[in-house]
Amino acid sequence: MTEDFQEIVETFEFLDDWEDRYRHVIDMGKTMPPLDETLRVPATKVDGCASQVWIVPHIEGNGPEAVFTFQGESDAMIVRGLIAILSALFNNVTVQQVVDTDAAAAFAQLGLDQHLSAQRSNGLRAMIVRIQSLAQNKLASDS
Template identity: 40%
Template sequence: MTIDELIENFGLFDEWEDRYRYVIDLGRDLEPLDDRYHTDAFKVEGCMSQVWLVPLPAEDGRLRFAADSDSAIVKGLAAILLTAYSDHTPEEILNTDLEAIFTRIGLDQHLSPNRRNGFFSMVETIKASAKARVGAPS
């Protein structure tokens, strides 16, 4: 799924309760994260829930990410981020305006401040991985 398809899917729901259920469903669809990644090395700081985010460099220089959380809604938010960032080059990741995507989906007005902070902690973790890969050999 592309980010445009995701945004379109959010537009199908009139009620925010339905959109939250969709976010949770997105999280359920994530590939299970191997237990070896449930460590402090991959834990995202700044989230109230436990969140693990793993960068997985691909041979073509693009980055892929895997994620998990002990919270269903946060796992769904991670799925949104994976849709926005996985399988992109580090440069594309650094140039993605997630705030605009966040606004188009409507999440900017429907997440608590704590969840919003955690969401953007995940974004910063992804961008740090991309920055570390800029200029690195593929």
């Protein structure tokens, strides 16, 4: 687990009320830089999300030690916040770590699994699958 994600876990532990946590997620999304319009194309769009979501990977290096980062964007504020949390979980780690991360367990630490609508939960799973698939594809192409 990255330090950035651990900081989010600690912040969530401090915020007792779910509405405060929800606002914090939205605020995190507001701090994310926008994705360039030219990158919002069908190839980067995440299927399975109710809102518009784009994930653009950047992978430096080769093999399991290649470093994974991504940029993301959504037209929904809460989803932008979820992308910010995913960034804290998956950015600047190796592709092998991306593949090995139990994202569901990580999000359970935040209590998000209990407070997202079924539609948002499905979208979150779709984003996680997309990110881990990108890392897995990089591993497969390098072997």
